[in-house]
Amino acid sequence: MTKIKICGLFRPCDIExxxxxxxxxxxxxxxxxxxHRNRTPDQVRALRRGLAEGVVPVGVFVDQPVEDVAALLNDGTISVAQLHGHEDAAYIAALRAAAPGHPVWRAFKVRGPEDLEAAGASPADLVILDNGYGTGETFDWSMAGGVARPFLLAGGLTPENIPDAIRLLHPYGLDISSGVETDKQKDPEKIRAAVAAARKA
Structure with missing residues (x-):
């Protein structure tokens, strides 16, 4: 079964x-x-306290100091670090040393074969293939057919196109945010539909 991540939670009702x-x-x-979904570490800690057991919390970071990411991993606020900036192999190694035992994911903006090669070579535990600009648009999915390692698919996913994404690309998981929003707010019905579509497929 394809896994699914609902990203960009920023209100108590999103946790519900x-x-x-x-x-x-x-x-x-x-x-x-x-x-607009940004939260401080303390705000994330407060939201995390309401999260149901079994839903794994992921922190999404862009070029943050290793020690700041490690602090949230080590205190149990998040279980996974997802990196979206210029974090390289040395950064990932430093983060693993500072917060051992926690998965590190790395996102790649897919624009051409060189991006897929970089994703394939990444030392991250899991890679995310993403459009990368928060536009709610997909990248050219035909480019992702040759990726040999498990990956999360992100960028432009909606409850409506999830079945096609799974059928065409067989991703390990899906990472969806704007596709489950209405007017930049998380929409409970769209979240429900997205999770159902991933589980059904």
Missing amino acids: YVNAVRPDWCGFIVNFPKS
Whole structure:
């Protein structure tokens, strides 16, 4: 069964929405003010306290200091670090040393074969193939057919196109945010539909 992550939770009601349908993971965007979903570490800690058991919390970071990411992993606020900036192999190694035993994911903006090669060579535990700009649009999925390692698919996913994404690409999991929003707010019915579509497929 394809796994699913609902990303960009930023309100207490968002926690209630994911608790109701139990996706595999949920995501919090940490210290990235460019996003309307941004939250501080303390705000994430407060939201995390309401999360149902079994939904794995993921912290999403863009070029944050290793020690800041490790602190949230080590205190149990998040279980996975998802990296979206310029974090390289040395950064990943330093994070693993600072917070041993926690998975590290790395996102790649897919624009051409070189991006897929970089994803394939990444030392991260799991890679995310993403459109990368938060536009709610997909990248050219035909480019992802040759990826030999498990990956999460992100960018432009909606409850409506999830079945096609799974049928065409067979991703390990899906990472969805704007596709389950209405007017930049998480929509409980869209979350329910997305999780159902992933589980059905």
